[in-house]
Amino acid sequence: xxxxxxxxxxxxxxxxxxxxxxxxxxxxxxxxxxxxxxxxxxxxxxxxxxxxxxxxxxxxxxxxxxxxxxxxxxxxxxxxxxxxxxxxxxxxxxxxxxxxxxxxxxxxxxxxxxxxxxxxxxxxxxxxxxxxxxxxxxxxxxxxxxxxxxxxxxxxxxxxxxxxxxxxxxxxxxxxxxxxxxxxxxxxxxxxxxxxxxxxxxxxxxxxxxxxxxxxxxxxxxxxxxxxxxxxxxxxxxxxxxxxxxxxxxxxxxxxxxxxxxxxxxxxxxxxxxxxxxxxxxxxxxxxxxxxxxxxxxxxxxxxxxxxxxxxxxxxxxxxxxxxxxxxxxxxxxxxxxxxxxxxxxxxxxxxxxxxxxxxxxxxxxxxxxxxxxxxxxxxxxxxxxxxxxxxxxxxxx
Amino acid sequence: xxxxxxxxxxxxxxxxxxxxxxxxxxxxxxxxxxxxxxxxxxxxxxxxxxxxxxxxxxxxxxxxxxxxxxxxxxxxxxxxxxxxxxxxxxxxxxxxxxxxxxxxxxxxxxxxxxxxxxxxxxxxxxxxxxxxxxxxxxxxxxxxxxxxxxxxxxxxxxxxxxxxxxxxxxxxxxxxxxxxxxxxxxxxxxxxxxxxxxxxxxxxxxxxxxxxxxxxxxxxxxxxxxxxxxxxxxxxxxxxxxxxxxxxxxxxxxxxxxxxxxxxxxxxxxxxxxxxxxxxxxxxxxxxxxxxxxxxxxxxxxxxxxxxxxxxxxxxxxxxxxxxx
Numbered sequence: 001x002x003x004x005x006x007x008x009x010x011x012x013x014x015x016x017x018x019x020x021x022x023x024x025x026x027x028x029x030x031x032x033x034x035x036x037x038x039x040x041x042x043x044x045x046x047x048x049x050x051x052x053x054x055x056x057x058x059x060x061x062x063x064x065x066x067x068x069x070x071x072x073x074x075x076x077x078x079x080x081x082x083x084x085x086x087x088x089x090x091x092x093x094x095x096x097x098x099x100x101x102x103x104x105x106x107x108x109x110x111x112x113x114x115x116x117x118x119x120x121x122x123x124x125x126x127x128x129x130x131x132x133x134x135x136x137x138x139x140x141x142x143x144x145x146x147x148x149x150x151x152x153x154x155x156x157x158x159x160x161x162x163x164x165x166x167x168x169x170x171x172x173x174x175x176x177x178x179x180x181x182x183x184x185x186x187x188x189x190x191x192x193x194x195x196x197x198x199x200x201x202x203x204x205x206x207x208x209x210x211x212x213x214x215x216x217x218x219x220x221x222x223x224x225x226x227x228x229x230x231x232x233x234x235x236x237x238x239x240x241x242x243x244x245x246x247x248x249x250x251x252x253x254x255x256x257x258x259x260x261x262x263x264x265x266x267x268x269x270x271x272x273x274x275x276x277x278x279x280x281x282x283x284x285x286x287x288x289x290x291x292x293x294x295x296x297x298x299x300x301x302x303x304x305x306x307x308x309x310x311x312x313x314x315x316x317x318x319x320x321x322x323x324x325x326x327x328x329x330x331x332x333x334x335x336x337x338x339x340x341x342x343x344x345x346x347x348x349x350x351x352x353x354x355x356x357x358x359x360x361x362x363x364x365x366x367x368x369x370x371x372x373x374x375x376x377x378x379x380x381x382x383x384x385x386x387x388x389x390x391x392x393x394x395x396x397x398x
Numbered sequence: 399x400x401x402x403x404x405x406x407x408x409x410x411x412x413x414x415x416x417x418x419x420x421x422x423x424x425x426x427x428x429x430x431x432x433x434x435x436x437x438x439x440x441x442x443x444x445x446x447x448x449x450x451x452x453x454x455x456x457x458x459x460x461x462x463x464x465x466x467x468x469x470x471x472x473x474x475x476x477x478x479x480x481x482x483x484x485x486x487x488x489x490x491x492x493x494x495x496x497x498x499x500x501x502x503x504x505x506x507x508x509x510x511x512x513x514x515x516x517x518x519x520x521x522x523x524x525x526x527x528x529x530x531x532x533x534x535x536x537x538x539x540x541x542x543x544x545x546x547x548x549x550x551x552x553x554x555x556x557x558x559x560x561x562x563x564x565x566x567x568x569x570x571x572x573x574x575x576x577x578x579x580x581x582x583x584x585x586x587x588x589x590x591x592x593x594x595x596x597x598x599x600x601x602x603x604x605x606x607x608x609x610x611x612x613x614x615x616x617x618x619x620x621x622x623x624x625x626x627x628x629x630x631x632x633x634x635x636x637x638x639x640x641x642x643x644x645x646x647x648x649x650x651x652x653x654x655x656x657x658x659x660x661x662x663x664x665x666x667x668x669x670x671x672x673x674x675x676x677x678x679x680x681x682x683x684x685x686x687x688x689x690x691x692x693x694x695x696x697x698x699x700x701x702x703x704x705x706x707x708x709x710x711x712x713x714x715x716x717x718x719x720x721x722x723x
Contacts, residue, residue, distance in 0.1 A: 026685055027562070034527040216486075289547070318567075
């Protein structure tokens with residue numbers, strides 16, 4: 001019925017998922033009526049902001065199945081949509097817009113990394129979108145239209161623009177000693193062929209500052225490195241056996257690291273509606289709490305002035321959707337897309353299986369049997385190994 | 399035919415409420431408030447990590463000297479936790495007390511401060527439709543982003559001190575802050591249900607009653623996910639009888655010294671309304687009671703010998719009048 005929200009990386013002794021129960025147990029009809037009326041009033045007001053963008057919003061179909069939304073671009077005969085949703089369409093693609101007229105469509109180009117495709121449509125040209133370079137602030141209201149002008153989704157800017165691709169992040173190459181309580185980060189290991197190794201960092205050294213920023217601990221080291229790029233050379237203030245010194249380290253790219261499969265979190269991500277298959281590793285996105293369904297991804301997003309600030313690129317989980325800002329879309333469109341006959345849908349992140357997902361864990365924890373305890377210990381050891389691996393990498397985590 | 403009529407009635411109600419409460423929201427004014435609430439409260443929204451329990455949750459500072467409010471299940475089993483600020487700065491914190499029945503807890507950051515902190519608001523006056531802003535370190539501390547902002551409103555009050563909103567939460571948000579539009583802290587994130595509208599928060603007023611005990615390092619109560627099994631669930635102290643042909647709840651027994659006894663209820667009475675809302679059956683009475691708290695006074699309409707009269711009962715905690723199992 002309910003799920004405690006602390007994300008537990010290892011064994012959770014807390015009540016787990018019970019049988020799916022959708023309703024809110026104490027919801028009174030009076031409360032439902034107030035909330036529904038409020039939504040209706042909100043949507044009526046939003047409609048006026050969505051009218052223009054809706055004229056450039058289309059639905060992409062394969063037979064009777066709606067695959068995605070799309071945004072009309074170019075001369076009105078091209079549509080930008082979500083590649084992974086249209087790539088394996090069972091039948092030929094059809095696009096319909098605000099006037100419901102059906103247009104046959106074919107894929108003419110693909111941007112694999114952004115998971116976007118360009119469709120070319122037959123028939124009369126539609127109205128191309130007018131992009132805006134406005135950058136909405138944290139907490140700003142956002143809405144996505146349906147082609148008929150009603151809202152498909154509404155939310156706020158949850159996180160400002162960022163890069164989700166881990167291998168684009170700067171990497172130092174040290175492991176940290178978790179027993180060290182700070183300040184600074186005590187090096188427990190130096191990985192060969194990394195900036196840290198080249199600069200001569202040694203086990204036992206304590207990293208005190210990155211650039212001029214004092215480092216309180218591991219998390220702050222990650223934060224400090226988030227502001228840097230691979231290839232950049234940064235000064236580190238380090239305490240060694242021989243006293244304090246400043247060294248220069250050239251950061252490398254973060255290698256691909258295994259992502260730990262966390263069944264509880266995975267399950268929570270899916271609580272609250274379907275999510276997009278490709279929903280990670282975008283290089284330039286805003287995060288929003290708006291909740292378009294996966295078959296409504298690819299359409300425009302507007303601010304309260306009706307300006308088109310971007311397009312939806314994924315419904316990521318219960319709490320997150322990703323929006324590619326207009327400036328990034330325009331920049332992408334200036335590049336030649338890939339040939340659809342050779343383009344591939346990129347692989348979704350495959351987390352390392354740490355523990356088999358449980359479909360019907362008991363609601364109330366029971367005292368574990370000795371056998372189960374031994375299994376837990378083994379699992380814990382394996383997970384600790386993964387954790388150490390993760391900590392060793394010491395780079396900004398996504 | 400019946401279901402169509404039902405829908406029509408709901409439609410009418412919604413229309414009536416929309417003219418009363420929700421006509422033409424001023425979205426620009428609302429947006430300005432949400433932006434300001436988010437920006438002003440971000441610095442005090444911390445991640446709480448424990449190496450001992452491998453728990454990763456959130457918390458919020460409520461004083462310049464480092465008092466942190468969080469959820470009980472975040473601190474469970476930990477004596478000390480890392481406190482990580484949105485910019486990555488990390489200090490340690492000492493776990494103080496917790497009331498597990500309310501899923502609330504306190505942690506004290508070590509160090510002199512002064513730390514950024516938020517102001518306390520009130521949760522009792524909140525009702526369905528009140529706009530809110532949620533912050534929290536979703537899925538754990540992430541150096542590449544600030545704690546995500548979520549906007550929503552109260553969907554349903556209760557159980558007890560809890561409230562349900564459509565500010566969507568996920569693992570890692572536990573213990574994180576919920577704010578009203580004045581930027582005041584009104585709740586702490588606790589749990590979620592399957593529905594995206596089912597996000598549960600412990601109301602801030604629940605902290606106020608337990609403040610000194612928690613500050614003093616006391617931990618008590620039991621973490622329960624069933625509101626009706628919560629030992630702090632408010633009760634009248636009656637046994638409910640069956641009278642299926644009649645609307646209301648028949649009193650089949652009255653516990654000595656209970657709210658029902660003090661309100662003058664007797665075996666054979668029918669409770670037909672609570673605070674003016676008709677009670678059709680036992681389930682409805684429990685639902686209405688679960689939205690209240692121990693200490694609250696409720697007005698009961700009672701049918702006895704064909705005469706209806708009103709009386710007032712001051713609710714008590716279940717574990718005050720019934721022995722704990």
